[in-house]
Amino acid sequence: MQSTYQxxxxxxxxxxxxxxPVPKDLIEKVIEAGIYAPSGMGAQDVIIVAVTNRELRDRLSTANAAVMGRPAGTDPFYGAPVVLVVLARKDWPTHVYDGSAAIGNMLNAAYALGLGSCWIHRAKEEFDQPEWKQLLADLGVEGDYEGIGHCILGYPAADPAPAAPRKDDRVFWAE
Ligand SMILES: Cc1cc2nc3c(=O)[nH]c(=O)nc-3n(C[C@H](O)[C@H](O)[C@H](O)COP(=O)(O)O)c2cc1C
Structure with missing residues (x-):
């Protein structure tokens, strides 16, 4: 408990x-933490696409950069070898919250396992595109899914920046 809190x-x-490269059993552990995240009414409407294939990872990176209007060669995944794409069923009312909870769990699990991670945005825009919808179909995913975000994973090459000081006045006690 104490180490979880820390x-x-x-x-x-x-x-x-x-x-x-990140050993597959470690990637699986991070994914499991995401799969165990809470979901609205316990619907388990979140899926995770684990991208470890280098060519596919690089194509996804190019697509992500394009959403931002950045040229090919910009890597929004910062060189991370693994990209866990989190998607959730569009027809479930809490799907964005559910997907976000899964990403949060995975970021924290990655840290606990000695891996570096970062939440990367723009999965919605990617998976609105036919190319990426086709990837889901090729993987056997049925139904209509929205991209919620990416959790990139790898071994840290540098110490991360320290936490920004927490802003004051964000907690309101109603005792
Ligand atoms: C919804 C969301 C989207 C994010 N998208 C990106 C992103 O596209 N690229 C990036 O470098 N970091 C992204 N981040 C990470 C934040 O920039 C980061 O969490 C924040 O700066 C605080 O730093 P910390 O995670 O070290 O506490 C995102 C975080 C969240 C919650």
């Missing part, structure tokens, strides 16, 4: 990774 406070986004 991990929640100490985790930081990692934006520089070594080229070392």
């Amino acid at each position: 991990d929640l406070l100490a985790r930081r986004s990692c934006r520089k990774f070594t080229a070392d």
